[in-house]
Amino acid sequence: MKIQISRMMDKLYTISQYGKDPSGGWSRYSFSDDDLKVRDIMTSWASNLGMAVRTDPAGNWIARLEGNNNKSPVIALGSHIDTVKNGGMFDGSLGMVAAFEVINVITENNLIHNNPIEIISFAEQDGSGFGASLFGSKAMAGVADDVLLQRKNGMGLSLGEAMKRVGCDPQLYRSAQRSKEEIKCYLELHIEQGTILDDAKVSIGIVDGVAGFEWDKVVLKGKSAHAGTIPMTSRVDAVLAAAEIIVAVEKTAKHMNGQIIATVGRCDIQPNTINIVADEAVVYVDIRSIDDRERKSFFSILSKEIEKICEKEKVMYRLEKIAETPSIILDDSLVHRIEDISEKCGYEYRHIISGAGHDVQSMSLITDAAMIFVPSKGGISHSPKELTDASDIEKGANVLLNTIIGLL
Ligand SMILES: [Zn+2]
Numbered sequence: 001m002k003i004q005i006s007r008m009m010d011k012l013y014t015i016s017q018y019g020k021d022p023s024g025g026w027s028r029y030s031f032s033d034d035d036l037k038v039r040d041i042m043t044s045w046a047s048n049l050g051m052a053v054r055t056d057p058a059g060n061w062i063a064r065l066e067g068n069n070n071k072s073p074v075i076a077l078g079s080h081i082d083t084v085k086n087g088g089m090f091d092g093s094l095g096m097v098a099a100f101e102v103i104n105v106i107t108e109n110n111l112i113h114n115n116p117i118e119i120i121s122f123a124e125q126d127g128s129g130f131g132a133s134l135f136g137s138k139a140m141a142g143v144a145d146d147v148l149l150q151r152k153n154g155m156g157l158s159l160g161e162a163m164k165r166v167g168c169d170p171q172l173y174r175s176a177q178r179s180k181e182e183i184k185c186y187l188e189l190h191i192e193q194g195t196i197l198d199d200a201k202v203s204i205g206i207v208d209g210v211a212g213f214e215w216d217k218v219v220l221k222g223k224s225a226h227a228g229t230i231p232m233t234s235r236v237d238a239v240l241a242a243a244e245i246i247v248a249v250e251k252t253a254k255h256m257n258g259q260i261i262a263t264v265g266r267c268d269i270q271p272n273t274i275n276i277v278a279d280e281a282v283v284y285v286d287i288r289s290i291d292d293r294e295r296k297s298f299f300s301i302l303s304k305e306i307e308k309i310c311e312k313e314k315v316m317y318r319l320e321k322i323a324e325t326p327s328i329i330l331d332d333s334l335v336h337r338i339e340d341i342s343e344k345c346g347y348e349y350r351h352i353i354s355g356a357g358h359d360v361q362s363m364s365l366i367t368d369a370a371m372i373f374v375p376s377k378g379g380i381s382h383s384p385k386e387l388t389d390a391s392d393i394e395k396g397a398n399v400l401l402n403t404i405i406g407l408l
Pocket of ligand 1: 091
């Protein structure tokens with residue numbers, strides 16, 4: 001069976017009418033006016049398909065198509081409609097319109113299904129509104145933290161307050177939690193956000209797992225000094241140590257056979273002045289791997305390097321872990337089904353590890369979960385330049401559709 005690409009693209013363009021940012025791309029934050037408008041539009045699409053719509057206690061938008069046996073567990077599909085600041089039109093929205101298209105094909109062909117099917121739009125996936133990334137899916141998996149409710153957006157409004165806009169009582173968010181008895185499986189179509197598929201000219205990425213990650217902060221204490229008067233030999237330069245650490249991050253990661261992706265994307269310098277030897281530098285390190293043990297061993301090697309560098313530069317230092325999420329391996333049998341369907345459709349595919357975080361991480365804690373990627377042109381995402389060819393979208397959605405049909 002096949003999806004109708006034009007119907008799906010129409011919906012994608014409709015969503016893209018909301019949340020446009022005058023400074024470029026889309027900034028459609030959770031529980032903003034634009035988010036609410038898109039929820040309304042999705043509600044009318046769902047109603048036309050005979051689905052009942054509700055908002056769960058965590059602010060997740062959910063549409064449900066009843067099956068012949070409504071006591072049987074739900075087959076869930078979904079993604080998110082929130083974006084990062086100045087993001088693109090495919091990240092998240094693509095998975096939502098693909099889910100609608102799957103339901104469209106199922107209903108117009110009167111396909112018999114025992115299980116109810118749900119489309120879920122997870123709240124605050126990208127976390128750009130309130131810095132509470134994956135809040136909706138974490139709540140559904142029962143692993144969200146109360147502190148997330150206190151996180152505030154740029155206007156000083158907390159996530160807890162904002163949830164009230166969709167009729168949620170923030171105190172009750174925990175009752176959004178669901179279980180394996182309730183949800184049979186969860187599937188999501190998403191753009192890759194990397195270069196692997198685009199470089200290989202392959203349309204389908206079968207996601208085997210989502211990399212775990214950690215963020216570490218290295219605080220380096222030097223001695224502030226006049227850049228013109230203190231000789232090179234008697235300086236305690238925090239920036240110099242920072243620079244050596246940044247190089248060490250790259251070198252150490254490259255020595256680990258491609259298992260580790262490590263990045264320094266932020267470095268704060270005090271006082272950050274051209275003619276002063278800095279007395280403090282803070283280096284932020286992002287470390288990702290599908291192998292949590294490998295990530296930990298990378299960190300311990302890097303820690304020794306940092307110690308050596310700081311000793312040599314006579315800089316005091318402190319290491320702080322500011323975030324950590326373990327890796328997730330997705331459901332083997334769903335992965336095989338997706339592979340089978342891709343082969344039957346005659347599409348080229350590649351197994352892939354996601355380096356970016358997704359709601360599927362939370363959902364895999366409570367049910368069998370899987371994810372299908374389609375290429376991002378040039379690997380660009382979280383940017384107005386985000387682009388995926390309609391022909392790739394069509395293939396990805398066909399794989400999603402036929403995987404779901406196989407589960408009915
Ligand atoms: Zn996304």
